[in-house]
Structures are given as structure tokens and as C-alpha cells.
Amino acid sequence: MSQRGHTVPEGLQLHDAAEADLAGLMAIYNEVVASSTAIFSHQPVTLDERRHWWQTRIAQGYPVLVARDAQGVAGFSTFGDFRPWPGYRFSVEHTVHVRAADRGRGVGTLLVQALFARAAALGKHTMIAGVDAANAPSIRFHERLGFSKAGLLREVGYKFDRWLDLVFLQRAI
Numbered sequence: 049m050s051q052r053g054h055t056v057p058e059g060l061q062l063h064d065a066a067e068a069d070l071a072g073l074m075a076i077y078n079e080v081v082a083s084s085t086a087i088f089s090h091q092p093v094t095l096d097e098r099r100h101w102w103q104t105r106i107a108q109g110y111p112v113l114v115a116r117d118a119q120g121v122a123g124f125s126t127f128g129d130f131r132p133w134p135g136y137r138f139s140v141e142h143t144v145h146v147r148a149a150d151r152g153r154g155v156g157t158l159l160v161q162a163l164f165a166r167a168a169a170l171g172k173h174t175m176i177a178g179v180d181a182a183n184a185p186s187i188r189f190h191e192r193l194g195f196s197k198a199g200l201l202r203e204v205g206y207k208f209d210r211w212l213d214l215v216f217l218q219r220a221i
């Protein structure tokens with residue numbers, strides 16, 4: 049499988065996450081928490097928390113997708129309500145993270161493109177990404193997927209002893 053000239057890991061397939069994927073998904077999430085400001089948290093999550101989060105997303109009818117290869121979970125994507133009031137019900141905010149060894153190989157692109165179809169099927173109108181303003185690769189990644197910058201919130205996050213700015217990007221569904 050080829051994606052924009054990249055070769056995605058061999059045998060890669062997208063699935064709705066099963067309970068057995070949660071440990072791999074958690075490992076990717078916790079690596080990003082520990083090593084970067086892509087997630088505005090310094091606290092690793094536990095398997096019990098991930099299970100509760102996954103069950104909640106599914107109960108809401110929202111997707112949790114994983115890309116799996118022979119090594120296990122290569123990445124995941126999901127979306128949830130943008131804000132919890134009824135007037136926002138056609139807007140969702142997504143998340144995507146890829147295993148460190150497999151970044152830049154098209155996995156994230158596949159995972160977000162799959163979310164577009166799921167959001168459309170649910171009648172959603174807008175998908176939103178909240179990205180660390182210093183995460184230029186992720187901003188470029190989202191712009192390539194059709195997202196446009198929609199606002200900058202200054203010093204709303206704090207991690208590793210410094211303030212973090214947040215960029216919102218949005219894409220019509």
C-alpha cells in the first residue's frame with residue numbers, strides 16, 4: 049500500500065479498536081505524553097482508564113480506529129464531541145497518534161481519512177483539531193488533509209515548565 053509516495057508498513061489494516069488493541073494504543077499514547085507536548089498532559093494513562101474511555105466512545109456511537117500490522121497497533125484515531133452542549137452536536141474534535149517508528153509513512157493519513165467517512169455517516173458537519181502551535185509537522189499534516197487554521201489560543205497549556213499555545217484547525221465534512 050502506498051500513500052503519497054510513502055510505503056505504509058506492510059500488512060497494515062484499519063479496524064475499529066477491539067479490547068485487545070487497548071494495550072498497544074495506550075503504549076503509543078503514553079510515549080507521546082512522555083516525550084512531547086503533542087498532548088497537554090504529563091500523566092500516563094492506565095489500561096483501566098483506556099478501557100473506560102473506549103467504552104464511552106463506543107456508547108456514544110463514535111469510532112476508535114486502529115491501524116494494525118504484524119507488530120501490533122501502529123496508530124489510532126478517534127473523535128468525540130467538540131464541546132458538550134447541544135448546539136455543538138454537528139462538530140467533532142479528533143485525535144490521531146502513530147507509533148514512533150512508523151511516522152511519516154502514511155499511517156496517520158489513512159487513520160484521519162477513515163474518520164472523515166465515519167463523521168459523514170454520523171451527519172457531522174465540521175471536524176476540529178487542537179494542535180500544539182509548536183508542532184509544525186502535525187499542522188502541516190492536517191493542512192495536507194484539508195484542514196485550515198481557525199484560531200490561536202496563547203498560553204492555554206503548560207508542560208515541561210513552559211506555556212503552550214494551541215492552534216485550532218477545522219475541515220468541513
Ligand SMILES: CC(C)(COP(=O)(O)OP(=O)(O)OC[C@H]1O[C@@H](n2cnc3c(N)ncnc32)[C@H](O)[C@@H]1OP(=O)(O)O)[C@@H](O)C(=O)NCCC(=O)NCCS
Pocket residue numbers: 054080086144145146147150151152153154155156157158177178179180183185186188189
Ligand atoms: C502527526 C502524526 C499523527 C502524523 O501521522 P504520520 O503517519 O506520521 O503522517 P503521514 O505519514 O500520514 O503524513 C506525513 C506528513 O505528516 C507530517 N509529519 C508529522 N510528524 C511526522 C514525523 N514524525 N515524521 C514524518 N512526517 C511527519 C509531515 O507533514 C509529513 O509530510 P511530509 O512527509 O511531506 O513531510 C504522527 O507523526 C504522530 O503521531 N506524531 C507524534 C504525535 C503527534 O504529533 N500527534 C498529533 C497531535 S495533533
